[in-house]
Amino acid sequence: MTDKIGHSIRRVEDARLMSGEGSYVDDLEPFANVHHAAILRSPYAHANIKKINAEQALTMEGVVEVLTGEDILEHTKPFPVGVSEPINYYSMAVDKVRFVGEPVAVVVAKDRYLAEDAVDAIKVEYEPLDAVVDIEEAMQHDAPVLHENIGTNIANQRFYDYGNSDKAFEEADMVISHKFNFPKYSATPVENYGVIADYTSSENQYTVWSNFHGPFTLHTVMSAALNVPSNQLRLMVPKDIGGSYGIKSGMFPYIVLMGVAARKAGVPVKWTEDRQENLLASSSGTDRVTWIDAAVNKDGTILGMKMKMVDNVGGYIRAPEPASLYRTHSNTLGAYKIKNLQMETVAVMTNKSPTGLIRGYGGQQLYFPLERMMQHIAKKLDMDAAELVEKNLIPSDAFPYETPSGGIYDSGNYQKALKTALDTAQYNEFRQKQKEAWKKGKYLGIGLAAIVEPSGSNMGYVTVALTPEEREQSLPKSGCAEGATVSIDPRGSVTVRISTVPSGQGHETVAAQIVSEVLNVEADKVKVIAEMDTATNPWSVASGSYSSRFAPIGSSAIYQAAQKVRNKLLRIAEHQLGEPFQHLTIKNGRAVAEEDETKQISLKRLIGTAHWNPVDLPEGMEPGLHESAFYTISAAKAPAKDDTVNGSVTYGFVADVVTVEVDPDTGEVEILDYVTVHDAGKLLNPTIANGQILGGLAHGLGGAMYEELAYDDNGQLLSGSFMDYLCPTATEVPNITIEHQETPSPLTPLGAKGLGEGNTMSAPAVIANAVTDALTPFDIMIDDLPLSPDRIWRKIQEKKRVVVKEEF
């Protein structure tokens, strides 16, 4: 019973979720007289709004109010953004629209059906403008400009120079270069966004329920936009969120929009996003163009890299963007001991939907070019890719390892994990099989990816988007704080309040495990309250579920709060037993002196003393058993003057080896086996950990092969339904073998690191590597995604002649 951490106990969440008793935002009616909103959205990617006529809509049955940009201008300010360019982004278009699907008007009516009827009756006169959707075109001087007050589509641009890249490039035997395109795709949780907003005019108070799950830095952004003190925006989140994978953790413009709707209409307003709205206009990852130069010696040693990466943040830059460019700043060179790095980062705005977090945030955009480049270099040097990767990996005795851009990798043994992956996938045997297959016209391939998985974001990393001089103008940003409260009530029941805002990751279960271990009570007796309420929860600006921060940070805050309660109980026991505190422990519901078990007292009595008989508490001790703890890690420092930053507190490792067969006649890819080896430190609940890995892998598979928010040149979305935007289903998920290696983090009390995003980052790279490898006889280069049959088939067709070398 004392060893609950690290075991696969069953999830406490399951029973309610399988009985129809979950509480998702759309299930709630937290206010009386809730009305419903529907949103009129722009059919144009880029247009001036000349006139909006809502007269007829206002007369329709059940309609209470219609809002337009004018109302937004009256009641809100632009959302603060993390770049120096003054971009005016509001929750609804105020004078022009900049992407298809941008809100133009909101109808509030008695029910959603009536609201949608009225939306159809609103007449909008637009003046269409030329649109731009392509990253490189948007950067041209003659491109259509989205924001006239800025005069350019570039929202953010920085240059970084770490080590001595110029020297490395001079000294290297050769320079190998390539350009890669990463597509825009999303996360499409099966539950869409939902918001229920109420406004109390006598108090100028907004109360908003939604399925937003942090970071609560964005509470600051939203309350600033609503132009109220932050305690006059109370955000509440129900305990169940129907998945997110990041897209519900970017700033929710709809919280502000529905707040204003409730204010103007004078009734509480509920809005539930539909799937078309979700694909059109919620949030997505960024598409990115990356140019890489690698300085390489003939023996395979990589001396330095130069990278230019340009992210497409869509029509507006929305907090926390442009963080996609910087989330992996500290681990830009992945798992490799490369010392020299030059980097240029650019965020451009185009007439696509605004972007934000999705699982892997920035990682897949980084590792697709980096890991493809490793294979490309190996090919140029006529080396085996595994040999090249191994040669450049950070050695196991180098930890803690500081990267050129300031990352501090806390622990790891990358060689060992890679070897496990290669052995599990039978790498060498497969190479033999492959040679035989090629001779028979069968195209088998094997690819690998070795990546560092950052977890527990440092709130300071986003500020490397600013220059050191700009950063000096304001308070330095650092840390990764999380809070938790553990309490024991007068009858001895244990309650834990968390602010980690889970969306399916089983935080209630793991929190119960941790507290049950510390207090030596049964896990199923511990009640965990996962609802978020900014008015009453213990929370920090960093609270929420993103950057895989529960295992390193959230769990540590819970652990620390439970330790405080435990210490208090033992201090009371010390006072009552006359035994020193450090000799006492908790066993079988009693505080016991370890050396003399006859000295003991029941927890019931200790708890009773704290609540019913505080005069018998030790001198100066406060009554009650209700302890909050806030936890951060000092390694999460603000960016330094030289632009180095440790962007995450813990860094795991993932080694993937994937085998595929490609049909050259159709371009179809079949994944034969997917082997993934993870080192995320100590696992808190192995079953939940594997569940996170499998989900992240399926999302990575989607990004690699199926999912794309495709636009035409006019900025019209081409994949606006689940018939066009393809998500992996059960028949697409291949055989997956997961292996673990547990190198504890020296920084966290439980030795845990985050996981669950690693394969979303690695899968596009590793699958592309395997497909490229399979098609070696065609000598093709994969530098874009997704790996749809038509894309691969075209690449094959571009090669006139198939040469199968005898030595294969």
Add this chain to the structure above:
Amino acid sequence: MIKKVESKEKMKIQTVINGKSYEKEVEPRKLFSDFLREDVGLTGTHVGCEHGVCGACTVLMDGKAVRSCLMFAVQADGTKIETVEGLVNNKTGRSLKAAFSEHHALQCGFCTPGILMSSVEFLNENPQPEKQEIKEMLSGHLCRCTGYTGIVEAVQQTTDGNSK
């Protein structure tokens, strides 16, 4: 016999849901999924796409799995409906739920009710399916949390009769 219904005119429907009889007046345009959630208050049936792809809204109508978002409430007139709330009284449903928990076949739980309903129908029709058949049945559902592995295992276990 086809009767013309005026705009906004309501029709009376009668349906038995999870063993309980309901008589309600609804607009003909009201989706059955909205009817279940808003008029009957059974919020266990979830709406994920409203175009019949994600499968989250699946319920049983006279024993057959149907997508409640692709139906109007009036089409349920005179039928027997089973939703996730009713699985407590369904032997296969109870076994599936135990197996889902054991195999970590759900995370956020939003898609789960629909998957459970399809699985109940599937196992009733096909008590000894192959793994590939289970996957094909599941391909009518989107789950973005689990990668489906645990779900396939859970359905497979229920067929093997290993569950309690």
